[in-house]
């Protein structure tokens with residue numbers, strides 16, 4: 001019974017695949033595509049489409065990128081990602097880019113790890129976005145960075161961030177709640193928009 005269903009679905013897929021001008025599905029989900037596209041090493045990052053996207057800044061010119069030739073799969077994913085709202089791009093990168101990467105600088109103070117530049121840039125630019133989009137009242141940049149980093153999975157407490165920024169816990173918690181609300185809604189919208197883009201160009205596998 002199950003085998004028969006799979007067989008039927010296989011035929012349906014073959015029919016769908018005959019529609020012209022679409023990529024073969026590559027990824028199971030928008031998240032999977034993002035993780036793939038974000039997985040740059042330090043050296044690759046400087047030259048990558050991701051770096052070009054982030055170099056525009058959160059309120060950049062909006063001009064198109066050069067060099068997105070779309071030949072590589074990560075290039076194709078990033079080309080679709082580039083069409084998203086800039087704050088959405090930053091949220092997707094902050095969520096999926098590896099936070100740390102190995103460091104072999106051999107300095108005595110080195111932990112053997114350093115921050116992944118794609119992640120660092122995304123968090124930094126989101127700190128600018130939050131000031132503009134959430135509240136101009138949240139003037140302490142280190143506090144914004146701490147709350148944003150916490151949202152994306154770093155082990156930071158609001159209490160520590162408040163003390164560091166010389167804010168009362170009550171104020172810090174109010175600001176953090178506003179930032180979290182913005183990021184939560186934004187990330188959800190970002191994934192939805194990115195999924196729609198990938199789906200439109202046929203890069204998502206048909207999940208049977």
Ligand SMILES: [Zn+2]
Nearest residue numbers: 103104105110
């Ligand atoms: Zn090092």
